[in-house]
Amino acid sequence: MLKSCTIAATVLVLAxxxxxxxxxxxxxxxxxxxxxxxxxxxxxxxxxxxxxxTTPNASAFSAAALINAQTGTFFGGFSxxxxxxxxxxxxxxxxxxxxxxxxxxxxxxxIGAFSQAYLQYKNDMFLFRGGYQYLADDPWMGxxxxxxxxxxxxxLLVQVTPLAGWNVFALREYxxxxxxxxxxxxxxxxxxxxxxxxxxxxxxxxLPLDSRSAPGTWEGGTTYVKGGxxxxxxxxxxxxxxxxxxxxGSYVFNTxxxxxxxxxAQYLSQNDGSDNRFTQTDTSLFGVPGxxxxxxxxxxxxxxxxxxxxxxVLYNKLAHEDGAVGGGALISPYTTNYGTDPLxxxxxxxxxxxxxxxxxxxxxxxxxxFEKKLELTTAYAKYITDYRGRSHxxxxxxxxxxxxxxxxxxxxxxxxxxxxxxDNLNPSNKAFVYNRLMIDYKF
Numbered sequence: 001m002l003k004s005c006t007i008a009a010t011v012l013v014l015a016x017x018x019x020x021x022x023x024x025x026x027x028x029x030x031x032x033x034x035x036x037x038x039x040x041x042x043x044x045x046x047x048x049x050x051x052x053x054t055t056p057n058a059s060a061f062s063a064a065a066l067i068n069a070q071t072g073t074f075f076g077g078f079s080x081x082x083x084x085x086x087x088x089x090x091x092x093x094x095x096x097x098x099x100x101x102x103x104x105x106x107x108x109x110x111i112g113a114f115s116q117a118y119l120q121y122k123n124d125m126f127l128f129r130g131g132y133q134y135l136a137d138d139p140w141m142g143x144x145x146x147x148x149x150x151x152x153x154x155x156l157l158v159q160v161t162p163l164a165g166w167n168v169f170a171l172r173e174y175x176x177x178x179x180x181x182x183x184x185x186x187x188x189x190x191x192x193x194x195x196x197x198x199x200x201x202x203x204x205x206x207l208p209l210d211s212r213s214a215p216g217t218w219e220g221g222t223t224y225v226k227g228g229x230x231x232x233x234x235x236x237x238x239x240x241x242x243x244x245x246x247x248x249g250s251y252v253f254n255t256x257x258x259x260x261x262x263x264x265a266q267y268l269s270q271n272d273g274s275d276n277r278f279t280q281t282d283t284s285l286f287g288v289p290g291x292x293x294x295x296x297x298x299x300x301x302x303x304x305x306x307x308x309x310x311x312x313v314l315y316n317k318l319a320h321e322d323g324a325v326g327g328g329a330l331i332s333p334y335t336t337n338y339g340t341d342p343l344x345x346x347x348x349x350x351x352x353x354x355x356x357x358x359x360x361x362x363x364x365x366x367x368x369x370f371e372k373k374l375e376l377t378t379a380y381a382k383y384i385t386d387y388r389g390r391s392h393x394x395x396x397x398x399x400x401x402x403x404x405x406x407x408x409x410x411x412x413x414x415x416x417x418x419x420x421x422x423d424n425l426n427p428s429n430k431a432f433v434y435n436r437l438m439i440d441y442k443f
Contacts (some may be wrong), residue, residue, distance in 0.1 A: 034072025103202030285326030360386030
């Protein structure tokens with residue numbers, strides 16, 4: 001045994017000596033010297049204010065840190081990255097769980113997790129990343145970063161860039177970590193809180209607790225950005241949930257006057273047979289069971305870019321489908337109840353994914369002051385749906401970026417009023433105000 005250890009130690013020393021000798025050739029000496037660390041320090045204060053006499057107001061406060069680290073490249077393009085996230089309410093949570101906004105960090109006073117841990121290889125035309133990672137640019141599997149901790153995914157990603165601005169990619173996702181989870185789990189937002197020990201809160205939770213786990217997702221597609229054109233085409237197989245085709249594109253017409261028209265469109269189609277978790281468990285969405293999954297959504301955007309601002313009129317329609325789960329509900333395993341899907345008319349609180357089949361209109365205006373230090377956004381959305389009735393949302397967003405010695409510090413306050421609806425769209429079908437205050441320092 002001692003001899004084996006001695007031989008192993010000798011081999012290791014010789015290997016390290018050899019690596020040191022050729023460190024400059026392979027970039028090993030750049031692993032730490034060219035690595036970097038960045039992140040965010042944040043303070044959150046969220047308040048849910050209800051007109052309902054039976055639902056108490058809920059709030060949550062958190063001090064949070066998000067730390068990202070990535071090595072320099074070695075062996076011609078390899079690097080290793082990781083992220084740690086932590087949040088603490090500093091003992092401010094109510095003793096009554098009903099009065100805690102559990103979507104922020106769950107019901108506990110603190111939460112911490114490793115949200116990224118990946119190996120990456122990248123050159124001018126090729127990218128591979130495997131392990132725990134954020135999918136920040138993925139419209140239906142994004143990092144949902146409006147709370148303390150982003151969503152992250154245990155996945156393999158391969159991407160090729162044949163031309164500047166054009167990407168072709170494939171992804172295999174195996175499990176994920178929600179915004180309030182401590183680790184990776186083979187579930188999604190249709191599973192109830194504490195499914196398989198997962199501390200996932202703020203989710204849809206329609207499936208029963210004994211449902212079979214989710215095997216993950218296959219995704220492939222392409223994106224293209226050049227000049228005023230932005231377009232993408234994606235296919236998702238949310239295995240045992242829905243097969244989804246998604247296309248979206250927009251074009252900004254550069255007139256040279258500072259007033260540039262914008263036109264955009266999106267289309268989504270979903271289907272799946274009886275081999276899905278909803279029909280397996282006889283689960284209803286919006287009170288409507290089904291024999292299969294089927295949905296279809298269209299959207300349009302007419303906008304105008306003006307000096308320091310932009311105005312958009314947006315539209316979506318989610319078709320009713322007889323016999324389908326939720327009457328044609330759009331199945332979105334990683335955004336439902338988060339209000340983070342890419343439909344044009346989705347509001348801060350919710351959209352047609354949460355309200356069900358129907359149609360929606362939205363007007364949105366954004367304007368920048370003081371050389372983009374102050375950003376103001378206001379929006380109004382109206383929803384006319386089959387199962388949740390008519391409702392409307394009024395939204396304000398104020399962002400201020402400090403400079404000088406306080407460069408990197410941002411103050412943000414988001415406020416939205418939701419009114420109307422039936423079937424308890426808002427508690428007791430009364431008005432619901434959601435106010436999200438965030439102070440963020442990037443370093």
